[in-house]
Amino acid sequence: MKHASRRIKRISALSGLFLILLVAGCSDSSDGAKPVAKLPSVPGEVFLAADSPKKAYVKTAPLTLSRHPLLQPLAGKVTYNENQTASISSPIAGRVMGTPIALGTHVQVGTTLLALNSPDAAAAEADFVKAQADLTLASHAYKRQQELFAGKAIAQKELEQAQDALSSARSELQRSQNRLKNLQLPVQQSNGRFALRSPLAGIVVERRVTPGMEIRPDLDSPLFVVSDIKKLTLLMEVFEVNLSKIRIGQSLSVSVPAYPGETFPATVHYIGQVLDEATRTVQVRCDLPNPDSRLLPGMYATINVDSNPDDLGIMVPLAAVFTEGEANYVFIQLEDNHFQQRKVELALRLKDKALITSGVKPGELLVTEGALMLRAEEEVDSDTAQP
Numbered sequence: 001m002k003h004a005s006r007r008i009k010r011i012s013a014l015s016g017l018f019l020i021l022l023v024a025g026c027s028d029s030s031d032g033a034k035p036v037a038k039l040p041s042v043p044g045e046v047f048l049a050a051d052s053p054k055k056a057y058v059k060t061a062p063l064t065l066s067r068h069p070l071l072q073p074l075a076g077k078v079t080y081n082e083n084q085t086a087s088i089s090s091p092i093a094g095r096v097m098g099t100p101i102a103l104g105t106h107v108q109v110g111t112t113l114l115a116l117n118s119p120d121a122a123a124a125e126a127d128f129v130k131a132q133a134d135l136t137l138a139s140h141a142y143k144r145q146q147e148l149f150a151g152k153a154i155a156q157k158e159l160e161q162a163q164d165a166l167s168s169a170r171s172e173l174q175r176s177q178n179r180l181k182n183l184q185l186p187v188q189q190s191n192g193r194f195a196l197r198s199p200l201a202g203i204v205v206e207r208r209v210t211p212g213m214e215i216r217p218d219l220d221s222p223l224f225v226v227s228d229i230k231k232l233t234l235l236m237e238v239f240e241v242n243l244s245k246i247r248i249g250q251s252l253s254v255s256v257p258a259y260p261g262e263t264f265p266a267t268v269h270y271i272g273q274v275l276d277e278a279t280r281t282v283q284v285r286c287d288l289p290n291p292d293s294r295l296l297p298g299m300y301a302t303i304n305v306d307s308n309p310d311d312l313g314i315m316v317p318l319a320a321v322f323t324e325g326e327a328n329y330v331f332i333q334l335e336d337n338h339f340q341q342r343k344v345e346l347a348l349r350l351k352d353k354a355l356i357t358s359g360v361k362p363g364e365l366l367v368t369e370g371a372l373m374l375r376a377e378e379e380v381d382s383d384t385a386q387p
Contacts, residue, residue: 046331046339046378054377058370060333063362065312068355069348070245070305076236076254078288078299080227086199087222091183094118094194096213101224103207107198113224114196116215122192124179129190131173138162138169202228205297232288232295234266236303237281245305246271246284253304254288256295264288264295266303313347314356320368321346321354322375331367331374332360339367339374 048055094116101113145162148154180187184197206225209215215223234254238246246268253263272283286303288295307313320330321344328346331339344359360366367374 044341044378045334046341046374048337048339048377050337052337054370054373055337057373058333058339059368060365061368063314063316063360063364063366065362066315067306067309067311068313068315069350070307071242071348072350074236074238074303074305076234076286076301076303078256078295078297078301079233079235080205080225080229080297081231081233081287084200084202084231085225085227086202088113088196088198088224088226089217089219089222090116090194090196090215091217092116092118092120092194093214093216094120096209096211096215097193099211100207100209101204103204105204106202107204107226108201109198111198112195113198113204113226114209116194116196118192118194121183121185121194124176124183124185125190125192128173128176128180128187131169131176135166135169135173138166142166196223198224198226200226200228202226205229227297229293229295229297230290232290232297234286234288234301234303236284236286236301237276237279238284240275240280240282243271243282251306252286253306255302255304256299258299259294263304264290314360314362315353316356316366317368318349318352318354320366320371322371329371329375330356330360331371333365333367341375341378 048058095118097115097117101107101111107113142162142165145154145159149156149159177187183194185194203226204224205227207223208221209223234252248268248271250268252266252268254266255263266286266288268284269287270285272285275282316330321328323329328344330342330344332342334340342359345357346354347357348355
């Protein structure tokens with residue numbers, strides 16, 4: 001029985017060994033029939049298989065030359081154009097009659113903003129009437145003295161006194177006329193009314209007066225502010241290190257939170273001559289056309305300073321750039337499945353874009369999405385290639 005049991009175990013062991021050798025032989029013949037294709041490994045380059053699912057994550061775009069920003073976007077504020085804005089106060093005292101002109105009203109040069117019942121206006125009118133009467137009386141007196149002097153009835157001194165009185169009366173009449181002219185009062189008016197008028201065309205943007213209000217010429221704030229808001233001013237602060245990139249007549253593009261995705265043109269018309277030592281900035285004023293009145297004074301703005309039309313550069317999405325150590329890199333597509341890593345120099349890095357000055361050329365295909373995935377693939381290929 002013992003010999004039979006040993007014989008059975010030996011037969012089982014030999015059968016198992018035969019099966020293992022048979023499976024191994026089949027496996028070797030199968031592997032030899034279908035060898036696995038191995039992609040080439042080149043430092044700084046990545047080859048993706050034609051059926052690689054990673055290709056779906058790679059997007060490319062051709063590099064082109066275009067105008068580019070000269071510096072980071074600047075912050076600014078929209079304000080009234082001083083040359084198109086008037087702060088209007090009353091030159092004389094009085095009480096408001098009726099209802100002053102309403103806010104938002106479009107006015108022309110000479111439009112009445114409010115009417116006053118003014119003792120000062122009445123006094124100016126009375127002075128003019130009195131000066132007219134005094135001139136008439138002095139003129140008659142001088143003529144009578146001339147006749148008497150011709151008849152040798154008076155001395156020359158009395159004639160000269162009459163002539164002096166006539167000159168004084170003329171001067172007084174001229175003074176009273178100028179007073180009426182300064183107050184824009186008609187010489188024939190004698191009712192003590194004063195009309196405050198707009199000196200320019202625009203819109204009433206501020207009003208600090210109510211019906212029946214007592215008006216004085218020494219009030220702290222103007223009664224009205226009239227401005228042509230179709231011509232605004234843009235104020236911005238420029239750091240001294242960037243001042244050389246700003247010049248008179250330079251075109252800017254402006255955006256405001258109220259209108260996302262839209263830009264408005266502006267032009268630099270004045271660069272401040274004083275540096276703020278606390279902020280190290282210089283104030284720059286720009287003309288900002290506003291033909292449709294969509295922009296409003298007080299709005300905050302973002303200002304882009306672009307290069308000249310003939311100063312072109314290569315702008316790329318910031319997502320296409322990756323950094324290793326102190327260097328910046330991008331990937332360029334050489335062929336359908338062939339990509340090359342390039343070291344590039346950046347002149348300006350913005351929120352979502354970067355300006356490249358060297359390392360790539362216009363017309364090449366830039367990997368705009370998937371650069372980090374290709375970089376990881378390059379590392380895997382390098383590790384695999386090492387013995």
